[in-house]
Structures are given as C-alpha cells and as structure tokens.
Amino acid sequence: GDERESGRAPGFENLPAIVAAAASLRAVRAEAAAEAARLRELTERIRSRVPELVPDVEVVGDPSRRLPGIVTFSCLYVDGETLLHELDRAGFSVSSGSSCTSSTLTPSHVLRAMGVLSEGNVRVSLPAGTPAEDVERFLEVLPGTVAAVREKLGAPAATENVRAAGPGLVVDALGRRCPIPVIELAKVIGDVPVGATVRVLSDDEAARLDIPAWCEMRGQEYVGEEPAERGTAYLVRRTS
Missing domain, CATH: 3.30.110.40 (TusA-like domain)
Structure with missing residues (x-):
C-alpha cells in the first residue's frame, strides 16, 4: 500500500499486468479459433471417410451446426459397448450412446429424440492438440474392428427363430x-x-x-x- 489510509490502501492498479492479461486473452482466443478450425477439418474427415470404409453406417448430427471436435456415428449389426471395448484395446478411448449396455435396455434418450439408429453408436471426441496421425490410425483400425465385432456377434441362420x-x-x-x-x-x-x-x-x-x-x-x-x-x-x- 501507500501512505493513504495509514498504509492500508492497496495502491494503484497494476497496469502492466492488466495490459499483459488482455494481450494473453487475445492470443488465446486467436489460438482457440485456429484450433477449432483444425479440429473441424479432422472431424469432417471422420464423417466423410467412415461411411466409405465401413458398410451400413449412419453418421449422426448436422454436418455444420455442431461442435468442432465431436463426431457421432452408428453401425448396424454391432453392439455399441462391445465395439467401445475393442477400440479401447486398440488404443482409442471413445464413448457410446448405444442402448446396448450391460445394465439397461433403454436406448439413449438423445438418440431417441433424434430418431436415429441407437445400436453400435460411437461418439468420438477430439481434444485440443489431437494430431492428424491419430485420426488416420483410427480410420485404419475401425473397419477391421467393426467387422470383427459383427463376426463375433454372429446371427442365427435364417431358418432359426x-x-x-x-x-x-x-x-x-x-x-x-x-x-x-x-x-x-x-x-x-x-x-x-x-x-x-x-x-x-x-x-x-x-x-x-x-x-x-x-x-x-x-x-x-x-x-x-x-x-x-x-x-x-x-x-x-x-x-x-
């Protein structure tokens, strides 16, 4: 403090720190905008490539009015939780909005409201800094993983049931x-x-x-x- 109020006044504002904070905020906002644009490109690649690589897939959500780092798709004839665990074993931590869980038979209320396929649902979230190489490896691993899960689930012969x-x-x-x-x-x-x-x-x-x-x-x-x-x-x- 200074001599005012018996030394109890806090003194003058720290103008250099205020200017530095404002400059930092501008820099962070600019970096965030650039990173959001980069993540949007990566999620768009997932959205476009997954239906080409994996048959019977429904990509969920609006193609443009969405968060930049999130993409969701559903695979026919696949148990979502099984697919989640297999991808985890391959090194990818994803989420599932699937109704197929070990604890409930109730579909995701969000997917229900959207009127889309609930089975085999995968939600991929790309945090800031996700390298493009990770996305490419995910796209390499996904087709074989989905095929393996479908084969593992199998289905009764057409004459059964x-x-x-x-x-x-x-x-x-x-x-x-x-x-x-x-x-x-x-x-x-x-x-x-x-x-x-x-x-x-x-x-x-x-x-x-x-x-x-x-x-x-x-x-x-x-x-x-x-x-x-x-x-x-x-x-x-x-x-x-």
Whole structure:
C-alpha cells in the first residue's frame, strides 16, 4: 500500500499486468479459433471417410451446426459397448450412446429424440492438440474392428427363430438384445416377396427405435408396431 489510509490502501492498479492479461486473452482466443478450425477439418474427415470404409453406417448430427471436435456415428449389426471395448484395446478411448449396455435396455434418450439408429453408436471426441496421425490410425483400425465385432456377434441362420405367417414371416427375437432383432430381420427380409411383411417379435426397448431406423437405411417400409402376447410386434414390408 501507500501512505493513504495509514498504509492500508492497496495502491494503484497494476497496469502492466492488466495490459499483459488482455494481450494473453487475445492470443488465446486467436489460438482457440485456429484450433477449432483444425479440429473441424479432422472431424469432417471422420464423417466423410467412415461411411466409405465401413458398410451400413449412419453418421449422426448436422454436418455444420455442431461442435468442432465431436463426431457421432452408428453401425448396424454391432453392439455399441462391445465395439467401445475393442477400440479401447486398440488404443482409442471413445464413448457410446448405444442402448446396448450391460445394465439397461433403454436406448439413449438423445438418440431417441433424434430418431436415429441407437445400436453400435460411437461418439468420438477430439481434444485440443489431437494430431492428424491419430485420426488416420483410427480410420485404419475401425473397419477391421467393426467387422470383427459383427463376426463375433454372429446371427442365427435364417431358418432359426423364423416361422411362416401367411404371406410373410415372423422373426422371434424375444429375450434377445440389440442388435440381434435387427440382424435377424436383415437376414430374412430377402426370403419374402416384394410387398410381403416380416413381423419381428421383440421385448427389447431399443427395437422400437432401431427397426424403423434400419428400414430408413435399407429402403424398406416400416409399417408400425402392435401389441403381442409377449413384447411387441414390429411390422416391416419389403419394398425392394
């Protein structure tokens, strides 16, 4: 302090420190803007390359109105938690908004609100400083990892858990969790004539979201759902 108020006044403002703080803030904001632009380019590469490298993938979210370092996509016929663990073993820590967890059968409320596929969901977050080389290695590892998870999950032969129902088929997926109901639907849709229906029985809450999303991705008609003796019956009409 100074001589004012018996030496208890704090003195004058530290103008050099104030100027330095303002300059630092300007520099940090400029660096943040440049880093955000760089991360947006990296996430855009993931968004564009993943559908080219991995079949049956739905990239989620608006292509431009989004945070620069986050990208989300969902893989058909894949358990999200299994994929998460396999990627972790390969050195990539990602998150999953999938409904397929060991503790719940409830789909992600965010994915449900967006009306997109919930199974096999992966959310990639790129922190500041993420090198482009890490993104390229992720794109190299992902296709084989997804293929391995799909192979590991497998699916019953088309004749298993399937029975005739007039002009269509009934797929009994009761007691089986995502993504098995969709896998079994995909395996039998070609066994019915165009215009006929497949009736999928499922007590997995995720099926209410994933079967319509599968129809949208595969160009088939989702007719709707109806109560069944156990679980819910989801009706899909083959259109092609």
